[in-house]
Amino acid sequence: MxxxxxxxxxxxxxxxxxxxxxxxxxxxxxxxxxxxxxxxxxxxxxxxxxxxxxxxxxxxxxxxxxxxxxxxxxxxxxxxxxxxxxxxxxIACHTGNRNCFFKAFNKEKPSLMPFEILPFLERLIKDRISNPVENSYTAKLIKEGLDRVVQKVGEEAIESVIALKNQDKNEIVYELSDLIYHILVAIEYLGISLEDLEKELIRRHKS
The missing domain is CATH 3.10.20.810 (Phosphoribosyl-AMP cyclohydrolase)
Structure with missing residues (x-):
């Protein structure tokens, strides 16, 4: 075209x-x-x-x-x-917002859509690293250092394997969600972004 x-x-x-x-x-x-x-x-x-x-x-x-x-x-x-x-x-909007569609019809603010959740969590974790919040699980985990962060990934991976073996859908969804979250914490801690992973997956798809 x-x-x-x-x-x-x-x-x-x-x-x-x-x-x-x-x-x-x-x-x-x-x-x-x-x-x-x-x-x-x-x-x-x-x-x-x-x-x-x-x-x-x-x-x-x-x-x-x-x-x-x-x-x-x-x-x-x-x-x-x-x-x-x-x-x-x-930032894309002249108001200083990420995008220009930050209002919702008949609602106070837009809901999180499924495709938005991983980028949202990435931004949240990044903010917890830069601006620790008291009583925040993520901020506490990050403060404990890389060894603890990696340990949690390992623990959640084991629990995910067990859930998969049990073939219980609810358990699998719950445990894999935990694992994904802790992986996000780990990669953000190490300065790796979702974009880095997406680019690698695209590279593999092309090859």
Whole structure:
């Protein structure tokens, strides 16, 4: 697909969704014209068209909250795009929020969706390392050091094996959830991210 395939509206614009390629979350919605898309392709960074200012703008040019575009996708009718992005500084909204969709209809705040839980836990663990909270299990575990963190991974792995052998679904789900959480603590402690693991899994899939 190329620029000539895009079905721009009567104003020469097309809606663009910026989706985080690593967390899956929708970061923002904006519009682009042909020139903005060309600049995006040429530079590798998200460019949009401002309908209020009637000009092209590069996301994060002044704030540093750049959006590195890994791929551009079109919908079935070619009249909407997705920029698959890596969000710099982890902030996409001018309000300072991670994304522009931090409100929920008829609710005080959005619920955590299944695809959001692992990135959420990663951020939570990272915060507990940087800003320890009293009575926090995670903060206490981290304070006890790497040996204790690794020990917990081992303990949870053994309990997971037992659960799998018992073939009890509820027990398996419970124990594997414990194991996944403690693995997240361990890798964050060592400066390894979910993104690192995802990239390795993609590399293996390609090979």
């Amino acid at each position: 190329s620029l000539k395939d895009i079905a721009f509206d009567e104003k020469g614009l097309v809606p663009v969704i910026a989706q985080d390629a690593f967390t899956g979350e929708i970061r923002m919605l904006a519009y682009a014209n042909e020139e903005a898309i060309e600049k995006t392709v040429k530079t590798g960074y998200a460019h949009y068209f401002s309908r209020s200012r009637n000009t092209i703008w590069k996301k994060g040019e002044t704030s540093g909250e750049l959006q590195e575009v890994l791929e551009i996708r079109l919908d079935c009718d070619n009249d909407a795009l997705i920029y698959m992005i890596k969000q710099h500084k982890d």
